[in-house]
Amino acid sequence: MIEEVIVAPVSGELISLQAVNDPVFSQEMMGKGIAIRPTEGLLFAPADGELTVVYESKHAYGLKTDAGGEILIHIGIDTVELNGQGFSTEFQVGDKVKKGQLLGRFDQQKLKQAGYDDTVMVIITNSLSYESITPVTEGTVDSKERLLMLRSKTESN
Numbered sequence: 001m002i003e004e005v006i007v008a009p010v011s012g013e014l015i016s017l018q019a020v021n022d023p024v025f026s027q028e029m030m031g032k033g034i035a036i037r038p039t040e041g042l043l044f045a046p047a048d049g050e051l052t053v054v055y056e057s058k059h060a061y062g063l064k065t066d067a068g069g070e071i072l073i074h075i076g077i078d079t080v081e082l083n084g085q086g087f088s089t090e091f092q093v094g095d096k097v098k099k100g101q102l103l104g105r106f107d108q109q110k111l112k113q114a115g116y117d118d119t120v121m122v123i124i125t126n127s128l129s130y131e132s133i134t135p136v137t138e139g140t141v142d143s144k145e146r147l148l149m150l151r152s153k154t155e156s157n
Contacts, residue, residue: 001131004067006046006148007099008141010120012038017121022077025121030072032133033123034148036141041106044143045097046071046122054095055080058087058104062125063097069150070126075106077117086110100144124150 015035020026025035043061047069053062059079063071075087089104091097111118124133132151141147 002067002152004047004065004069004150004152005136005146006065006069006071006122006124006150007044007144008036008147009044009046009073009103009122009143010036010038010042011040011141011143012036012120013140014135014138015119017123020077020119020121021117025074025123028127031123031125031127033121034135036120036122038108038118038120040143041108042143043073043075043103043106043120045099045101045103046073046147048099049097051091051093051095051097054089054091054093057082057084058089059084059106061089061091061103068126068129068152069124072121072123072125073103074121074123075118076111077119079111079116079118082111082114082116086114122147124148129153
């Protein structure tokens, strides 16, 4: 069994995906994970890996970890409609990142003033590859602290 720890990409209050005001996330259509109500607009890499998606609107990232996890980090609900306003990134698809490295920034005040929920979703899009995806903390979390434990399915010979 292989275990992989995913760290929090933002600081804030943890909430279950089921509490997110978007059925794509709350019904786990994209995969299992957790959501964070952020306390600051800094986004960090949750693991070592390669960026597989960096949306032009800079509101979401896809990361394939070196251990095989596929993570979607989605900033806010319906924030794609802002067309990148209030978001910045330093990376492109194909870039290698290290756990804890600053991926980008988002202006929480601008999002809220425009009427958007700034909750950050951390989704394991290849959830079916894992026996369990378990939060390792509750309440609040600081960026770069342990967030999720992924346990791969055991393979029989």
